[in-house]
Amino acid sequence: MSDQSSDASSRPETSPEPGDAVESASGTGSGPGSEAAPGGSGRSKAEGKPARASTLPVPPQKAGPDVPQVPSYLQAPPQADVWQRRGQQPPGVLSRLRPPSPPAIGPKTLWAVFATALLSALLLGDGLGPNLLIVAAPAVLGAFFAARSAGRRLRPWTAVWAVGGLALLAIPALREAGWPVFLAVVSALALGSLALHGSRSWPGVLLGSLGLLPSVAAGVRWGWRGVRERADDSRGRVRTVVRSTAVAVVLLVVFGALFASADAAVADLLGSLTPDVSVGDSPWRVFLFLLGLVGALAAAYSAAAPVRWDGITVRPGKARKRAEWALPLIVLNLLFAAFITLQLVVLLGGYDKVLDETGLLPAEYARQGFWQLLWATLLTLLVIALALRWAPRGGPRDRTLVRSVLGALCVLTLVVVASALRRMDLYVDAFGLTRLRISVAAVELWLGVVLVLILVAGVFGARLLPRAIAVSAAAGVLAFGLISPDGLIARQNVDRYDSHETIDIEYLKGLSADAVPALDRLPEPLRSCALVNIQRDLALLDTPWYSSSWGEVRARDILEEHPVRDHEADCRSLGTETDGREGHEEEDSYDPY
Template sequence: MSDQPSEAARRSEASPAPGGVQAAGTVPEPADAGAPEDPGRQKPDPQEPARTRAGVPAQDSGPEPPVRPAYLQGPPPPADPWQRRTQKSSPGVLAGLRPSSPSAIRAATLWSVLATALLSALLLGDGLGPNLLLVAVPATLAAFFAAQAAGRRFRPWTVTWAVGGLALLAVPALRDAGWPTFLAVVSALALGSLALHGSRSWLGVLIGSLGLFHSVPAGLRWGVRGVRDRADDSKGHVRTAVRSAVVAVVLLIVFGALFASADAAFADLLGNLLPDLSLGDAPWRVFLFVLGLVGALAAAHTAAAPVRWDGITVRPGPARGRVEWALPLIVLNLLFAAFIALQLAVLLGGYDKVLEETGLKPAQYARQGFWQLLWATVLTLIVIALALRWAPRGRSGDRTLVRGVLGALCVLTLVVVASALRRMDLYVDSFGLTRLRISVAAVELWLGVVLVLILAAGVFGARLLPRAIAVSAAAGVLAFGLISPDGLIAEHSVQRYDDNKNIDIDYLAGLSADAVPALDKLPEPLRSCALERIRRDLVTSDAPWYASSWGEARARDILEERTVSDRESECYELGRDTSERGYEEEDSYDPY
């Protein structure tokens, strides 16, 4: 074979490839503009995309996107000198918990909100009493209409929370004491918030009782938007309603004033029924109006679009081994058992021996022991909660171990609760009953109820445990207010005086009007000394009927039937004589 290429090969290299595509390794020659056109040569299509790139055939990938002209292309963005990282805006924490925005607010909801605001401004400025129930009724109706418009269904737990909240508001209407009233009002707000949210988990019940405050801004915007939309679509109906209301108010004022000046009995009736309004307390009334408006709107908005706090889940901690988890709790159970065995020995006859060895008096022994046992109960509940977080799980044997160890701890703690209550009983027998003592005893008793509920949850399941504990707390606050703590303190003090002639007149004189029926049984001059301060407070009080409790009204009737005599000098001597009151020097001052 010859090394020289053939003549045909030389001709093929010199001629272009078919279709206007250059062969690999060749350089195209420039076209001669003045050369005549070859009739056998195919013209290139101007609409056809280029077939070569650097002399290499390209694959047909379809039409290419149009190229933007250079004069339309702006300058490149300047470089960030700080080299900040752009982050995408993440949705809020509550974005997945709150449903879609509620529909337009209904007219019934708006009228109920307005009624709540007006009643708040007219009735709440003179004190607390039945007026809280009167204000709560339209606020409840506003939430009901909003929930109905949103398509929410009322479940048994919703009715339970709502009825419990309204029942707690009966405490201010029945009792004059301020501290049970405060507890009842706070608990009523918590139950109302739970009724609107419908929570069932631990975090849901805890946060849901306070979640009403989160709806305040959204409720205001919702109400303003609803009023504006209705004013735009009313076609003059709003102006007509306002004019009618103004004319009705003017007629009531004019003719009511005429009838009141014509008849003294009618004037007295109007004075008792209508609130006493003056320009001096106008700022206070305006604040109460705004408070009632904001609160009713927040409740209605929550009823229409509640935050589902149950969506926040807390994962349990990593499961521990059986020995690592159970050994500390078993040691704690043995410690509780040893303490309870000693308490049983004391109750069976070793009480005097223990006092002799410790050198303490009975009251000192009881007082020192109660507070330690109260804290031991609280810490035990914390230990149970942490133990459940890291408890071994997954097998039936693990669940049996958890139930056995924690169940034994709950039973032993119940005995500790009983021992603490017994010590408080001994202390009350020695020094009497006070507000602090009855309060901490009630707390210890409720902790015992919580332990019983935990035991029941271990047997029947813990699905209802968060709500059951919330119900027990609300029921305890309601019962605490209904039993009249001040009245119970007075009755116990009167009974102690009948038994051993020991009484603390100075402390009893600082109780509320709820104590009057019991203190009225004391002989003179103790009766007048105990009731003088209460009588003075009732005389100087000008609260209307809607701001006065039933306990205050009953105390007025008793003091009007049997007047209190002036025995200031004798009361002073009784106040100085601490030996007659049975209190030791170290316990002579008790702010509670």
Template sequence: MSEHVSPEPGVSQGSGPSGPPDGTGTPGPGAAPGTPSELPGAGGEPPKVPAYAQRNGPQQYPANPWQRPGAQPRPSTLSTLRPAEPAAIGTATLCCAVVTALLSALLLGDGLGVNALIVAVPAALGAFFAVRPTGRRLRPWTAFWALGGLALLAVPALRDAGWPVFLAVVSAVALGSLALHGSRGWLGVFLGSLGLLCAVADGLAWGGRGVRARMNGPRKRLGGVVRSVGVAVVLLVVFGALFASADAAFADVLGNLIPDVSVSDSPWRLLLFMTGLVGALAAGYAAAAPVRWDGITVRPGKARGRLEWALPLIVLNLLFAVFVAVQLTVLLGGYDKVMAETDLSYSAYARQGFWQLLWATVLTLLVIALALRWAPRGRGGDRTLVRSVLGALCLLTLTVVASALRRMDLYVDAYGLTRLRISVAAVELWLGVVIVLIMAAGFFGARMLPRAVAASAAVGVLAFGLLSPDWLIAEQNVQRYRADHAIDIDYLSGLSADAVPALDTLPEPLRSCALRDIERTLNDDEAPWYATSWGEARARDILSKRSVHSTEESCAPWRTGDGRDGDPSDPYDPYDPY
């Protein structure tokens, strides 16, 4: 049974005996309507398409079923931030990545020292070779981040203490990531310092494609390089073993230069190899195709009216002013008068205020950030109002910072310096620097403020490591002992080798009691030259000249709780972390 469709007006059906059978529905010669030639699929011809389906041509459907017809799809934020696929990895970058991986496996397994800087150099060179084909120019801030990161890696080579070394290494990685991404805004600087993590997977795929291209290419140069390196390693092992067995002095030199790699630590070495390889490839990929983190924009807050915005800040300024006035009274009238009126001991007064003032400084910075977001900006006098109110708040906050540091100084004079106390004092000092930078931005513009704050943090970490906090702690406690014969040997003996030069000046038996545990740690540590810091080498030299002799009986009077000055009515342990 055939399907008959009525023709629409204006659509020709091609009647007549001369119409050729062209497959358009026009009957051929001698074919009458309703013959089998009009049936769908008859004679190999395509089925007839109804006229209503041919009116507007083939119907188009949007790719997104939830998108309105005719609307253009909006690119996602992540797709606008990610760059185009970089060019194929260069041979120089690939070689630098392999060298970084090998050095990581051979040198980093014994600890951190100058080896951190040695491993970072080929990784930085690989990023440099990767960025050359892109045509990107070296900008001043990029050079600052890169050189600052390398300078921070000098801290492990100089200091034995683990906590400033850890801060320096983490800060070095963050500065290296900033150098590769080149961010400017607040969110861009924060995400840019972590952006190297986002290039790990892409860097591995990028390096894998480069290796496959060289292995399967027409010239197959990578296979020749691998064979050459293998032959060189075999020759070094064979002849090095012969020369080492022939001469003891050469064997000793060779043993100091070559890392001691055993089968038992092979998994650890393999992990270090992969870490170095992944890090170098991620750095190269980020240099060739950096993510533009500054593309993430934060909408400005809705501007408030002058009264609504300024009244809370003026009240806060008045509160700060009253506090500052009280602090000036304390400075002029003396702490004895204040302690007599408040029934607080000397240590309690110093300890009670520092942590509160530290949190007050942090919260003030948060208030300033929110105030700038909602600051009035509609008329000409708004800028003057914002500068006046926030400038006064910053000045008063600097006074709070000074008061907090003064209280910490009093507390250290009474009970000595510890790692926590010097750390929080350094943080409070850096917060004061941030407030000064905010004040400068109010006059000179805030375009460079995010990078200036990040740079101040990096400089602070570098200075903290170079000043050797463990040595400062030991030196202050030694001076305190000379003044009032108060000292805690248990705490000082737990410091690193950086404290040995200061502790070496103590009289016996205090010197031996303080250095006994440090000397035992150094004797148990057989790190090679590349994992030995200058502080550790200096401590070994000092202890080799003057040996340590102490017994439990001679050190007992100087243990925790004895020989320390303070208020007997105060049950607070001066060496408690808080």
């Protein structure tokens, strides 16, 4: 028996045959009394003769209660844990589009983020101006350090978006009017997000401009982990830096106060350079600190681990047949052509005849059609987008058909844009320029640029079309801020007054300080009536240098050199719209915009 056991133990173990599945599963094939040779040799250990083949499993040793044997083909497959399976959620869209977690946040990025938060609390509480560029500088550096630590390289389009965003942030430093400043800041944030994510497709450009929002929570967690790890690794250095900073601040405060009390000039200089922080606005400063901290962390995290919005694919629609697709567009082209032909007839000599037949004044005729033409342009762009989605894609003939029909529609729509701008020009000549009129005219002009870009994409390819349209929108916002819309409105209305037209003093009183150089040309008492509100607002606002725009500084200089005179009685007698000599113009009684 001992020889048999040693002989059996010296043989190599092999996997059981399919017929031995029950034995191996129940653990009975290796117990005492088992005579089957390993590997299924079919020979008896005692006699060395071939054993009779057996299709029945060997009964197990009855060491415990009886366990019924189930054939392998009737055994159910092992079931996974139901609760564990329900707890495992499929990966979300962001986790699929975002690369793995970035490396730990570096010290340079941390210091840049802290500088952004501190400058936000100290500077942004007094308003917007050059301080936006000052706050953006460390935030850009933090994003650059984070991207470099993650192995990202600076690409040409990234540089385009970054430079464009910084250029837009220069608008608050130049203009005092709030509405172009708001457009510039929003556009700068969108371009900064595109620079961090590097998108190129339609979903990438549209979603990438809002890409900082998904990185807010992840950026805060990333920054907290980095601070905690570095604090654990270098507690001594952190305490040294904190002590050194505290001593430096105390020295600056003590000696700065002594020097300021010793010399009035030094006191004025320090007062203009240092932020005016009081206890009353502490909650507001804390909010701005947290806003700058979270924003800088989100930008740095996006630079290190950007969301690849280009991974979102939009499937094209089901291709239509040529006749089904082209017939409605050809009918639309014919309608546009008929309208444009009538417009050309009006412009070439039938304008007075049309006015006589309709009984409309020139300004009313222009006002009646501008909004309809603006909506026609917007709807045409929607039609072009839907037509491209369901365009036939069978071969070269289909591509030629699509380019011909949509190209003709774009060209005809450009003529409609020109007609709308001409109507707005007539209306402005009659009633003057306002904020709404210059805004909608700028939008109509940009829509014309978009149509030109679509035409170019139809010839050279649409690969750069999403980014080209985004660049055109940013360039339009930048140009809109640089021309100073409030200053342009004031100049146009003053020029109309010089041409013996009426002027709306009540409307001009509501403009910003950017309009002061043009309104300063008016004679008295119109000049004082137009500038009295602006001078009062500037006197109430004691803004420091970092929140004062160039338009505000220039307006202060003009009003200090030529102060507003007291013409309250004369201003009341002038009325709302007057030329200062003959009273109101009857046409201006109704003006919806």
